[in-house]
Amino acid sequence: MLSVFALDGLPEIQPGDDLATMIGDAAGELEAGDILVVTSKIVSKAEGRIVRADDREAAIDSETVRVVATREHPGGVTRIVETRHGLVLAAAGVDASNAPDGTVLLLPEDPDASARAIAEALRTRFGVDLGVIVTDTLGRPWREGQTDVAIGAAGIRVLHDLRGTTDTGGRRLDATIAAVADEIAAAADLVKGKTSGRPVAVVRGLAELVGPLDLPGARAIIRSASDDMFRLGTAEAWDEGYRAGLEART
Template identity: 75%
Template sequence: MTPARLTVWAVDGIPEIRGGDALAGILGDALAGEGLEAGDILAVTSKIVSKAEGRLVEAADREAAITAETVRVVASREHPGGVTRIVENRLGLVMAAAGVDASNTPEGTVLLLPLDPDASARALAAALRKRFGVPLGVVVSDTSGRPWREGQTDIAIGAAGLRVVDDLRGGVDQHGRPLAVTAAAVADEIAGAADLVKGKAGGRPLAVVRGLGRLVGPLELPGARSIPRLGERDLFRLGTDEAIELGRRLEREGR
């Protein structure tokens, strides 16, 4: 059996990204000395994708920008510094503040998530595959909290050229028992592993993940948009307080 080994490293040499920059070319230049191999996966922080795509917008009121990006409020909590809103945004992602980012942006502006992170990932993957002549996967990541867990981690909001979920259903475990529900969220795991070397404030928005070539495939594979559970598949559509209030309202209305 081939030993399982995963190697992850951050890439230096990426300048401050601005609207209109040719991101694939900039990343390609930074990767030129990294010795990329077939099956490598590139994890790119969504912030530089958004900046290159001109998603920095004027917003005197960040809360108004969050409202504009919100499709559905899941939970809202007041705290001494204001209000935290967990919402579903236009991409189908359930996260705090709809992914609107006011950190490391000029005063009076906020940074929105890419319009279509999967399309952004496909464009990067196609350009970098052509430049380096090897099949590569691309994951576009963003920071998110988790229900019932402290702290944040990076998750995949865009992906191209790799299987985002490693579906083991239909197989068997080491004892021969059937696997009925096991489907590993590998794109999220890749994003989280890459964040360990990129860091939140290190100015290193790109990482290479090596050792998962079995996941890399055609650019047409389903992207990260296929990961969120929405509609009837979402078992936790509301926060606890919101669900209780909804139940009380329905009872008052005799429903």
């Protein structure tokens, strides 16, 4: 049976805190096959990924490798960018929500490495195999609202490749790869929430997805540029089309 529950009792996280120990103390006991889902905000806090709010735009610049789209609005300009992690999201994930007053939080330096460190420490403490997912909140093209997705993972199979199997009607599946880490992240957010002060959840009942710590992390979910049919932002697509038109005239 699948169950999802949030952990109570975690204090406010400070830079330098031993996050794995604090999560273990709040959990009390964990079972083999459990998956810990950890909001990236507390990972960023523990890792000291905090900058002054006045430096927010510079922080976004430093985390950005490609601007995908921009849009002006009464409050300023929203930038959708690709980060050093390969993620495409608003403001490079630099966010003031649940951050100390006057500051903003950057995403963890290496979310997969952060997840591995937490998973390794918790496996050692409890003597069982378990997985860890680090999450952040993203919007989606063509869809209103936001949802949590996996930006880091360790000890869990982040994708379930169903290609070559058949559906219930016996039809062959040729393209289906389930992003199970993202599905787990979204399910955990239903109990963690954004305002409840419970940044960690346990997902129990998916032990078949838990495996060695050297399994591919969440970066494996990011589609490669060569396979991304929607990689270009509006400005990039316009520039590319304009150049192609000029070349066609010569």
